[in-house]
Amino acid sequence: VASDQTLDVVRAYHGAWTCKNFEEAAHFLSPALIVEVPNNDYPSKDTFAAALRGFGGMVRNVNVLAAMCSDDEAMLLYDLDAEQLGWLRVVEHFTVAEGLITRLRQIHDTAPVRASGLASSGA
Amino acid sequence: VASDQTLDVVRAYHGAWTCKNFEEAAHFLSPALIVEVPNNDYPSKDTFAAALRGFGGMVRNVNVLAAMCSDDEAMLLYDLDAEQLGWLRVVEHFTVAEGLITRLRQIHDTAPVRASGLASSGA
Numbered sequence: 001v002a003s004d005q006t007l008d009v010v011r012a013y014h015g016a017w018t019c020k021n022f023e024e025a026a027h028f029l030s031p032a033l034i035v036e037v038p039n040n041d042y043p044s045k046d047t048f049a050a051a052l053r054g055f056g057g058m059v060r061n062v063n064v065l066a067a068m069c070s071d072d073e074a075m076l077l078y079d080l081d082a083e084q085l086g087w088l089r090v091v092e093h094f095t096v097a098e099g100l101i102t103r104l105r106q107i108h109d110t111a112p113v114r115a116s117g118l119a120s121s122g123a
Numbered sequence: 124v125a126s127d128q129t130l131d132v133v134r135a136y137h138g139a140w141t142c143k144n145f146e147e148a149a150h151f152l153s154p155a156l157i158v159e160v161p162n163n164d165y166p167s168k169d170t171f172a173a174a175l176r177g178f179g180g181m182v183r184n185v186n187v188l189a190a191m192c193s194d195d196e197a198m199l200l201y202d203l204d205a206e207q208l209g210w211l212r213v214v215e216h217f218t219v220a221e222g223l224i225t226r227l228r229q230i231h232d233t234a235p236v237r238a239s240g241l242a243s244s245g246a
């Protein structure tokens with residue numbers, strides 16, 4: 001049951017930002033959010049939410065390939081298609097506490113992101 | 124129950140290759156294995172098993188950060204430390220049928236792998 005709730009939160013967050021409802025998405029991020037992504041540093045929820053808005057606004061399509069969870073953790077695997085970038089395969093690993101995402105790890109290939117000139121946009 | 128069996132197969136495969144038991148690891152790969160990794164192309168189980176042996180032999184440490192499953196799929200998130208390369212964060216997504224891995228997707232940053240000169244070793 002706890003696992004299902006974890007995945008519900010993660011799916012709601014993912015569904016919100018991929019539909020460009022960035023304010024709604026930010027509501028699922030804990031004020032104590034810890035972000036682990038390649039290349040960039042987001043010391044706060046607000047800096048990450050701003051980057052999500054910037055990059056998310058360029059995303060044209062998202063195909064979720066896998067979604068699974070274990071207790072307070074969940075993982076999503078998806079392909080996204082963004083302006084300037086094209087298709088990129090992404091994994092996110094989430095930790096959830098009390099309905100909020102407290103840690104978000106992103107794993108993807110940075111080579112195409114750098115090549116597109118988007119590396120500073122938070123991708 | 125099916126999910127638990129999926130994760131058992133994946134953990135056994137992962138445990139085998141990270142302990143450099145490459146023959147044992149290959150026993151968990153289906154003859155019909157489909158591999159999706161950045162940059163490289165493995166048209167058969169045997170070509171992938173050979174690459175695993177080559178790269179796996181250079182791995183000094185592996186820290187599994189997350190392992191989860193859903194029906195016939197499982198995902199692992201881990202950091203590995205390899206000769207020439209250093210630490211790299213990796214995600215693998217597996218599909219399992221009848222006790223064998225039929226599809227293996229790997230997601231990681233190729234930039235440090237290219238920089239190390241290991242890109243042709245299958246990482």
